[in-house]
Amino acid sequence: MSSTEVARLDAQDERYVRAWFVPLDLLAPPHGWDPENLRLAIAQRRIPQPTYVLADGTAMLPADYFALVGDPAASASLRERFFARYHAACARNELTADACEAEWSAYLGGGYGACLKELSPEAIVHKTVLIARIETLLDAEAPDARDWVARLRAAVDALDAIEKPFARSDRARFGGPVTRDRFIDDVRRRYPGIVEAS
Secondary structure, three states: OOOHHHOOOOHHHHHHHHHHEEEHHHHOHHHOOOHHHHHHHHHOOOOOOOOEEOOOOOEEEEOOOHHHHOOOOHHHHHHHHHHHHHHHHHHHOOOOOOOHHHHHHHHHOOOHHHHEOOOOHHHHHHHHHHHHHHHHHHHOOOOOOHHHHHHHHHHHHHHHHHEOOOOOOHHHHOOOOOHHHHHHHHHHHHOOOOOOOO
16 A cells, blocks of 8 residues: 555546545544644654645544544554554455555555455455455356355455445556456456346
């Protein structure tokens, strides 16, 4: 995941972002933050970057941005809480937590706010699990096998349920097709009538 600086929004993207995200200045006070103190904490990389910045400079945050960040006092333990929850989610899914440091950096970069409906370590791990499941199924392609079709459809639908639509500019931001393109839309196009949108 990349930082918000790469994203350049056109008018269509701005409409999308305004529909899915909340201006920092509006979201911060109800969660105990002074907007300027929040900007300082973001600049110091103590908490995640805004997911998008509009042309007029408005920083846009996911609505659940503070669910993990918490208030200013709680934010001091954010890294520790992220790591603990990420490790626990990996253990539940029988995964190693080797990527934890990289995922923490990606979380701080604001990119996960672009793709996940729930901004949490658990959702990050769940996305990893689902993508690996889809890749494994595609590598063992068997479109005539009922079980294979059912498992692929379930995995694609589950990933669809946790991912946001993405802004068009995210393709440039993340260096090419996003996970929704590759593991949801492309798979449904590849198997029309088999892995249809539910």
